[in-house]
Amino acid sequence: MTLATTEFSASATDSAAQAGMPETPGRRRRRRVRPGDRFVYLVAAAVVAVLLFFVVVPMAYTAVSSTRGKGAAANYRAFLDGGSSTALLLSVGISLASVLGCGVIGTLLAVAVTRFDFPGRRILEVAALVPMALPPLIGAVSFVLLYSETGIVPRTLAHWFGIDPATVSVGGVGGVVLVHVLTMYPFFYLPVAAGLAGQDSSLEAAAYNLGAGRIRVWRTIILPMLTPALVSGALVTFMISMASFTAPQLYNVQTLTMEIVGTQTGGDQELAATQATVLAVVSIGFLMAMRWYQGRRLHRSLSKGTQRERTVSRGPTRWVSAVGAVVLTLVLLAPILTVVLVSFSVDNSWTTQILPPAYTVANYTTLFTDPGSLLPMSVSVQMSLLATVGAVLLGVAAAYVVARWRGPGRAGIDVMTMLPWALPGTVVGLNLVNAFNDPQPSNLGLSLVGTLWILPVAYLVRFVPLVFRSSSAALDTVDPGLEEAARSLGAGPLHVLRTVTIPLIAKGILAGALLAFVDGVGEYVASVVIYPASFPPLSVEIYNRIYSSEFGTAAAYGTLQIALILLILIVGNALQRGRRGPRHHLMRAT
Amino acid sequence: MLPITLDRIRKTYGPATDITMHTTIGAGELFTLLGPSGCGKSTLLRVIAGFVAPTSGRILFGDNDVTGTAPNRRDTGMVFQNYALFPHLTVAENIGYGLRVRKVDKRSRAERVAGALDQVGLTGYADRRIDQLSGGQQQRVALARAVVITPAVLLLDEPLSNLDAKLREETRAEIRQVQTAAGITTVYVTHDQAEALAMSDRVAVLDQGRVHQIDSPATVYHRPATAFVARFIGRSNVVPATVVHLSDHEVTVTLPGGASMTVPRPDFEPIAIGTELALSLRPETLGFTTPEQGLLQGQVTAIEFTGATRMYTVAAASLTVLVVAPDAPGRPDVGDRVAVGLTSGQAWLVRP
Numbered sequence: 058m059t060l061a062t063t064e065f066s067a068s069a070t071d072s073a074a075q076a077g078m079p080e081t082p083g084r085r086r087r088r089r090v091r092p093g094d095r096f097v098y099l100v101a102a103a104v105v106a107v108l109l110f111f112v113v114v115p116m117a118y119t120a121v122s123s124t125r126g127k128g129a130a131a132n133y134r135a136f137l138d139g140g141s142s143t144a145l146l147l148s149v150g151i152s153l154a155s156v157l158g159c160g161v162i163g164t165l166l167a168v169a170v171t172r173f174d175f176p177g178r179r180i181l182e183v184a185a186l187v188p189m190a191l192p193p194l195i196g197a198v199s200f201v202l203l204y205s206e207t208g209i210v211p212r213t214l215a216h217w218f219g220i221d222p223a224t225v226s227v228g229g230v231g232g233v234v235l236v237h238v239l240t241m242y243p244f245f246y247l248p249v250a251a252g253l254a255g256q257d258s259s260l261e262a263a264a265y266n267l268g269a270g271r272i273r274v275w276r277t278i279i280l281p282m283l284t285p286a287l288v289s290g291a292l293v294t295f296m297i298s299m300a301s302f303t304a305p306q307l308y309n310v311q312t313l314t315m316e317i318v319g320t321q322t323g324g325d326q327e328l329a330a331t332q333a334t335v336l337a338v339v340s341i342g343f344l345m346a347m348r349w350y351q352g353r354r355l356h357r358s359l360s361k362g363t364q365r366e367r368t369v370s371r372g373p374t375r376w377v378s379a380v381g382a383v384v385l386t387l388v389l390l391a392p393i394l395t396v397v398l399v400s401f402s403v404d405n406s407w408t409t410q411i412l413p414p415a416y417t418v419a420n421y422t423t424l425f426t427d428p429g430s431l432l433p434m435s436v437s438v439q440m441s442l443l444a445t446v447g448a449v450l451l452g453v454a455a456a457y458v459v460a461r462w463r464g465p466g467r468a469g470i471d472v473m474t475m476l477p478w479a480l481p482g483t484v485v486g487l488n489l490v491n492a493f494n495d496p497q498p499s500n501l502g503l504s505l506v507g508t509l510w511i512l513p514v515a516y517l518v519r520f521v522p523l524v525f526r527s528s529s530a531a532l533d534t535v536d537p538g539l540e541e542a543a544r545s546l547g548a549g550p551l552h553v554l555r556t557v558t559i560p561l562i563a564k565g566i567l568a569g570a571l572l573a574f575v576d577g578v579g580e581y582v583a584s585v586v587i588y589p590a591s592f593p594p595l596s597v598e599i600y601n602r603i604y605s606s607e608f609g610t611a612a613a614y615g616t617l618q619i620a621l622i623l624l625i626l627i628v629g630n631a632l633q634r635g636r637r638g639p640r641h642h643l644m645r646a647t
Numbered sequence: 648m649l650p651i652t653l654d655r656i657r658k659t660y661g662p663a664t665d666i667t668m669h670t671t672i673g674a675g676e677l678f679t680l681l682g683p684s685g686c687g688k689s690t691l692l693r694v695i696a697g698f699v700a701p702t703s704g705r706i707l708f709g710d711n712d713v714t715g716t717a718p719n720r721r722d723t724g725m726v727f728q729n730y731a732l733f734p735h736l737t738v739a740e741n742i743g744y745g746l747r748v749r750k751v752d753k754r755s756r757a758e759r760v761a762g763a764l765d766q767v768g769l770t771g772y773a774d775r776r777i778d779q780l781s782g783g784q785q786q787r788v789a790l791a792r793a794v795v796i797t798p799a800v801l802l803l804d805e806p807l808s809n810l811d812a813k814l815r816e817e818t819r820a821e822i823r824q825v826q827t828a829a830g831i832t833t834v835y836v837t838h839d840q841a842e843a844l845a846m847s848d849r850v851a852v853l854d855q856g857r858v859h860q861i862d863s864p865a866t867v868y869h870r871p872a873t874a875f876v877a878r879f880i881g882r883s884n885v886v887p888a889t890v891v892h893l894s895d896h897e898v899t900v901t902l903p904g905g906a907s908m909t910v911p912r913p914d915f916e917p918i919a920i921g922t923e924l925a926l927s928l929r930p931e932t933l934g935f936t937t938p939e940q941g942l943l944q945g946q947v948t949a950i951e952f953t954g955a956t957r958m959y960t961v962a963a964a965s966l967t968v969l970v971v972a973p974d975a976p977g978r979p980d981v982g983d984r985v986a987v988g989l990t991s992g993q994a995w996l997v998r999p
Binding site: 536538539541542543544545546547548549550552553556557560561 | 698719720721722734744
């Protein structure tokens with residue numbers, strides 16, 4: 058008791074003395090570095106260094122390059138006066154149309170499959186995900202094969218109904234928008250379907266109970282709760298449409314991405330850099346808008362989603378909706394079916410017929426026997442593997458830093474890592490060309506242009522956000538208390554990372570890595586800007602084959618790609634099973 | 648077995664939060680940080696564990712200054728409120744984690760894990776997954792994992808708060824037993840005063856970052872230092888009291904209503920004639936007496952039957968006083984005028 062009392066009075070005097078000390082509000086005390094934070098700082102430093110070297114500095118190179126030549130003022134005036142500003146307007150117009158089309162299709166489809174029951178609903182639900190299995194280049198090609206003036210659909214209509222193919226074919230700007238809408242609507246479909254499925258049906262019930270009619274319930278309850286999904290869907294669709302290069306190239310539409318490649322190929326590097334800088338600024342603006350929007354407090358149901366009844370269609374509506382479901386399913390499956398069918402056609406045999414007239418399996422056998430045909434696949438697979446290893450190291454490290462970093466600078470690392478996701482592949486390619494063209498102190502003497510090494514670097518830069526996002530999502534579910542428990546048991550930070558954190562997020566890492574790998578194998582947009590002439594990657598080879606009308610071989614490559622993507626989607630789904638919370642979808646840019 | 652010294656530890660978060668403590672925790676002692684949520688007790692525990700750096704002050708384990716030492720080099724075992732068991736490891740792998748880090752060879756690791764499992768009554772559970780255990784079993788695995796490394800210091804952060812009432816009482820006896828057997832200096836954080844009184848060698852009562860009292864459970868209960876402690880530990884009537892006379896050992900105070908009483912002089916300063924203090928009157932020390940002997944006069948407003956006793960709420964002028972009296976014949980009823988006086992035990996002067 059005596060001992061305790063003395064201690065207590067000591068404590069009392071001490072706190073009294075400190076209470077008398079004036080506390081200056083706003084004045085920051087010198088913060089002690091928490092023991093153990095040093096490791097996070099160290100990892101952060103490494104992450105920032107790599108991101109600066111491969112992402113930020115190359116972007117800066119392009120920006121600087123846009124001020125060279127005749128000078129910044131002249132370059133940007135040339136941008137405004139020349140075809141570039143028209144191209145920019147065209148890109149914006151196409152993107153707005155794509156957002157509108159994707160929004161309508163994606164939302165209606167989501168409402169149909171989550172709120173209604175009709176024959177064919179389950180098949181439609183599966184078919185709705187098919188665009189995710191379409192490889193970027195060959196996917197766009199399939200739309201040309203289907204809907205262009207010499208495509209399967211107009212020819213069929215001409216043959217059976219005598220309709221002039223020119224009136225039903227889709228080409229030019231319309232073709233680009235068609236490809237965008239039918240490949241990008243999942244940006245709306247997935248979040249809206251998830252939102253509708255997760256919505257607490259008691260909210261609706263409460264509104265009906267208070268006397269609201271069906272339309273009022275949709276207008277005042279359901280749509281406001283879907284707003285976050287719709288807004289972020291719109292932002293992503295706009296950003297990806299602005300970055301789109303494949304569809305404009307196939308339909309020969311002069312969007313800004315096309316202009317950049319054209320100008321660069323034409324030798325006017327300063328103007329190309331100017332165009333790329335403008336496009337990058339637009340994309341980064343949208344990334345920032347998205348971050349801002351998602352950072353706001355959003356409506357969330359307070360209770361868990363409950364199973365709700367679907368409205369069952371009856372009578373004539375039932376058959377109308379059934380036919381609609383079948384037609385829509387066919388439309389959604391047609392691109393993949395076309396690619397698979399054409400992959401068995403004899404090269405150069407398909408001229409004016411509706412479908413290819415002659416079939417063979419030779420396309421596949423040559424792919425694996427002819428060294429010249431095997432090379433692109435082996436280049437893409439190896440380079441993508443290499444890039445995936447790098448993306449895992451960098452992406453996981455960045456996710457770890459963003460999740461465990463205390464204090465300012467966190468958002469900066471987040472933005473830096475996500476930056477390549479917002480940047481069009483064309484711009485990423487151009488940035489790397491500008492930064493690694495010849496040895497300089499800022500690129501540590503690395504001259505990668507013209508070598509095979511430029512490919513894995515480009516894939517790493519483009520797909521690190523995929524690993525970053527899926528690792529971050531996994532890390533969010535790991536209680537930091539587990540790491541603290543391991544620390545208190547004597548494990549150092551690296552040991553904790555190895556024995557606790559990484560094993561717990563392994564599935565998330567793997568899911569991201571698989572996506573990064575498959576996207577690397579199919580990468581076209583940046584590859585076409587940077588690939589070394591003697592080592593064409595797979596997608597460039599596909600383009601070359603199409604250019605020389607070897608549709609069979611091109612489609613055979615494409616079919617293998619589709620098989621790979623399907624495999625990885627299935628594995629990824631198996632990994633996700635049992636995990637709670639929203640899935641993170643990041644789709645590739647085409 | 649090491650004493651822990653918190654040498655003028657202070658942790659501030661902005662101008663609103665300011666936590667201070669200065670004390671020494673004896674070797675082998677079970678020392679409890681007790682207070683309502685937000686009082687800073689968990690922060691102090693995390694300072695000792697090394698997860699939070701103090702704004703100023705030093706932490707010593709024995710003579711060793713560990714203020715700048717990383718948590719993994721402090722040799723502490725910690726039981727977390729949510730247990731923080733590794734979900735990807737089995738029970739045995741969880742318990743063996745710290746031993747593995749310490750490079751204990753496989754055979755003695757297995758022996759010690761088995762011993763720890765036995766100690767917490769979970770023999771046969773070694774290969775279970777964590778999600779196959781009940782809350783109480785998880786709690787015991789967490790304890791075994793912290794104790795098996797024979798740490799210099801054991802830290803427990805509200806380890807029983809996720810258990811139901813009955814299990815909580817069983818487990819607190821078990822924790823105390825394991826701690827005494829291992830003789831580890833232990834810091835225990837809780838908001839449950841009954842738990843603190845039942846388990847601790849000494850209790851530090853905190854509120855809003857300030858230490859109100861550090862004493863044995865009995866002292867904290869019978870001789871609270873402040874009105875906050877009197878109210879927080881058990882039930883107490885804290886009545887304003889003005890000093891009218893004082894000697895070296897005793898103080899005479901008057902209560903609202905004019906009655907006066909003489910109580911032992913507490914050891915805080917300043918106390919002078921006219922000082923406004925507070926008198927802590929435990930409900931069970933009060934009873935009904937004649938108006939001449941009563942300290943307060945009032946009217947019974949409510950009666951609660953609790954079994955062996957009844958608890959009376961008495962409105963006396965501006966005060967509401969609780970009285971716990973045996974359920975005997977002749978007891979007052981609601982609405983009766985009563986005189987309340989000290990019938991057993993002692994009243995205690997506290998700082999208001």
